[in-house]
Amino acid sequence: MPRIQLLAPSVTTKIAAGEVIERPSSVVKELLENAVDAGASRIDVEVEQGGTELIRVVDNGCGIEPEDLPLAFASHATSKLRDADDLFQIGTLGFRGEALASIGGVSQTVLQSRVPGRDAGLEIRCDGGTLSETKPWGGAAGTRLEIRHLFFNTPVRRKFLRSPPTEMGHVTESFTRLALAHLSLHWTLTHNGRTVYELPATTGLLDRVAMFFGNEVSAKLFEVRVEQGPAVLRGYFADPQLDRGNARMQYVFINRRWIRDRNIGHAIQEAYRGLLMTGRYAVVFLFLELPPDQVDVNVHPTKAEVRFREPNAIHHLVHAGLRERLRRENLTARLIPTSTLGPPRATDFTSGAANAGLPPWTLAAPQGPSHLPFSPPSATPLPPMAPSAPGLAPEPPRTPPLPIASSCHRAFQLYDTYLVAETDEGMLVIDQHALHERILFEQLKRRWREGKIERQPLLIPEPVDLTPEQAGRALEHRDAFGELGIEIEAFGGDTILIRTAPAVLSRATPAAVFRAVVDHLLAKDRPPQHDVLFNDLLSLVACHSAIRAGDRLPPEEIAALLEQRRLADDAHHCPHGRPTALLFSRADLERQFGRI
Ligand SMILES: Nc1ncnc2c1ncn2[C@@H]1O[C@H](COP(=O)(O)OP(=O)(O)OP(=O)(O)O)[C@@H](O)[C@H]1O
Numbered sequence: 001m002p003r004i005q006l007l008a009p010s011v012t013t014k015i016a017a018g019e020v021i022e023r024p025s026s027v028v029k030e031l032l033e034n035a036v037d038a039g040a041s042r043i044d045v046e047v048e049q050g051g052t053e054l055i056r057v058v059d060n061g062c063g064i065e066p067e068d069l070p071l072a073f074a075s076h077a078t079s080k081l082r083d084a085d086d087l088f089q090i091g092t093l094g095f096r097g098e099a100l101a102s103i104g105g106v107s108q109t110v111l112q113s114r115v116p117g118r119d120a121g122l123e124i125r126c127d128g129g130t131l132s133e134t135k136p137w138g139g140a141a142g143t144r145l146e147i148r149h150l151f152f153n154t155p156v157r158r159k160f161l162r163s164p165p166t167e168m169g170h171v172t173e174s175f176t177r178l179a180l181a182h183l184s185l186h187w188t189l190t191h192n193g194r195t196v197y198e199l200p201a202t203t204g205l206l207d208r209v210a211m212f213f214g215n216e217v218s219a220k221l222f223e224v225r226v227e228q229g230p231a232v233l234r235g236y237f238a239d240p241q242l243d244r245g246n247a248r249m250q251y252v253f254i255n256r257r258w259i260r261d262r263n264i265g266h267a268i269q270e271a272y273r274g275l276l277m278t279g280r281y282a283v284v285f286l287f288l289e290l291p292p293d294q295v296d297v298n299v300h301p302t303k304a305e306v307r308f309r310e311p312n313a314i315h316h317l318v319h320a321g322l323r324e325r326l327r328r329e330n331l332t333a334r335l336i337p338t339s340t341l342g343p344p345r346a347t348d349f350t351s352g353a354a355n356a357g358l359p360p361w362t363l364a365a366p367q368g369p370s371h372l373p374f375s376p377p378s379a380t381p382l383p384p385m386a387p388s389a390p391g392l393a394p395e396p397p398r399t400p401p402l403p404i405a406s407s408c409h410r411a412f413q414l415y416d417t418y419l420v421a422e423t424d425e426g427m428l429v430i431d432q433h434a435l436h437e438r439i440l441f442e443q444l445k446r447r448w449r450e451g452k453i454e455r456q457p458l459l460i461p462e463p464v465d466l467t468p469e470q471a472g473r474a475l476e477h478r479d480a481f482g483e484l485g486i487e488i489e490a491f492g493g494d495t496i497l498i499r500t501a502p503a504v505l506s507r508a509t510p511a512a513v514f515r516a517v518v519d520h521l522l523a524k525d526r527p528p529q530h531d532v533l534f535n536d537l538l539s540l541v542a543c544h545s546a547i548r549a550g551d552r553l554p555p556e557e558i559a560a561l562l563e564q565r566r567l568a569d570d571a572h573h574c575p576h577g578r579p580t581a582l583l584f585s586r587a588d589l590e591r592q593f594g595r596i
């Protein structure tokens with residue numbers, strides 16, 4: 001067995017660098033954090049070959065005192081922290097005194113700095129961890145760092161670097177995260193001599209968002225500003241129609257530090273529940289402000305993950321803040337013509353092409369007053385829920401009425417599947433199953449919360465044969481079935497006896513719903529949270545109970561269904577997130593037929 005030895009500093013630096021510096025974008029992140037901490041009002045970033053050849057960051061911040069310059073590259077040397085207690089009062093982005101040591105260990109770095117007010121500055125070089133002598137430097141006040149040939153002395157790591165465009169993508173992302181959180185700074189980013197971003201100081205986050213992601217995104221954002229105890233949540237989040245296939249456009253910051261947090265990610269997805277299809281992610285720009293002692297940032301090498309003292313409170317703040325605001329929006333999918341090339345071919349209406357988003361009609365964001373970004377929160381009061389079912393206390397009517405509540409004058413059924421209704425806003429095409437499912441789901445959910453889902457005893461209790469695994473899981477969740485209105489008991493072997501069914505279940509046989517619920521329970525490795533589980537189970541019951549596509553409806557049933565639509569809290573989406581209705585606005589129809 002080889003002897004235990006202390007590693008030489010040249011080796012330990014490289015190991016530490018591996019934690020902090022993974023690729024050029026990590027260097028950019030660290031240098032930009034330092035420039036922000038230095039109080040700069042302008043930061044210029046120049047990159048060559050995605051940062052593999054050169055990264056240069058110039059700031060006009062406080063500079064480094066000449067006698068401190070060599071210390072900047074020392075490990076655990078920092079001006080931002082004095083003792084361990086300070087770790088819980090961190091007000092700067094950096095605090096470990098590790099970044100420059102790591103960068104200097106794996107590159108050829110030049111650091112030049114001049115403190116404002118001093119006649120001259122100083123320059124020092126660090127070549128793979130070896131420091132040069134200092135020499136005078138006559139540049140502008142502030143700090144200038146030049147990093148060349150990253151990983152020149154760790155060839156294995158250099159080999160892991162991707163192509164310059166890919167590395168540049170990561171660099172841009174690091175730049176974006178910092179520039180989104182620090183609006184009062186002027187930022188520039190240049191790649192191979194070409195300006196990528198020139199972002200003047202601004203007071204508005206929307207301006208910055210528009211600079212990075214275009215007006216397409218910034219015009220579809222809702223504002224949120226809520227407080228809960230000492231915590232404040234501010235920012236913007238997008239109309240669900242702006243959804244993405246991954247969570248990369250979910251920008252979350254704690255005290256202006258970009259972080260990744262599963263708990264907050266979950267709260268965001270929960271807030272959008274029913275508005276996004278499975279596997280789709282919302283776009284958000286959220287800024288949480290917390291007293292520093294409520295969050296531990298010293299838990300991850302790159303400080304991208306943090307630990308909250310009260311994660312549940314944070315989850316609640318984000319979830320409730322977004323959910324409330326989303327409920328105020330009229331999110332009916334709306335069809336608008338995408339071109340002015342002329343009226344659509346008749347087949348576009350009849351073949352379902354419109355629904356599939358094919359030209360010349362595509363799904364687009366709703367427009368109109370309720371969608372103007374950021375009416376002040378108080379301007380649109382949260383519409384109270386209308387009475388949902390007999391027996392529930394009536395609540396005041398919505399003020400002002402949302403388009404969704406406007407009545408349907410006339411309606412008829414198409415293909416035994418869709419309802420076409422005339423409303424003041426235009427022609428509404430409704431998916432009868434999706435709408436009914438939504439209405440039932442909301443009714444069930446309200447009643448479930450009150451602990452009174454109505455159950456109906458079966459005249460003849462129904463035995464259901466299951467596999468041993470299914471039977472075991474069913475009996476294990478007997479109470480959950482009870483909450484759903486399904487009373488079950490063991491009936492010998494792997495047979496379960498169903499004694500009661502939810503009263504809402506007029507269309508499906510209780511056994512079919514029961515089986516579906518058992519399968520759902522089996523599909524989960526770990527039991528989900530109680531209310532998450534019930535959300536799924538109630539949506540299953542609603543789905544089985546709802547009118548189906550293909551059911552021909554008499555006029556009275558059509559009228560009743562449309563009437564109930566007014567009572568639903570979110571009549572725009574079925575519980576799985578699909579739209580329940582598409583609106584062809586009257587103005588759009590008139591435009592298409594050349595009437596206006
Ligand atoms: N652009 C800059 N302007 C002024 N001072 C700087 C600048 N960059 C680095 N420094 C000084 O050098 C020190 C070391 O920087 P370094 O990034 O290595 O550590 P840190 O920022 O203190 O902590 P962390 O490792 O968490 O980033 C800083 O504490 C700061 O005093």
Ligand SMILES: [Mg+2]
Nearest residue numbers: 033034094099
């Ligand atoms: Mg730092």
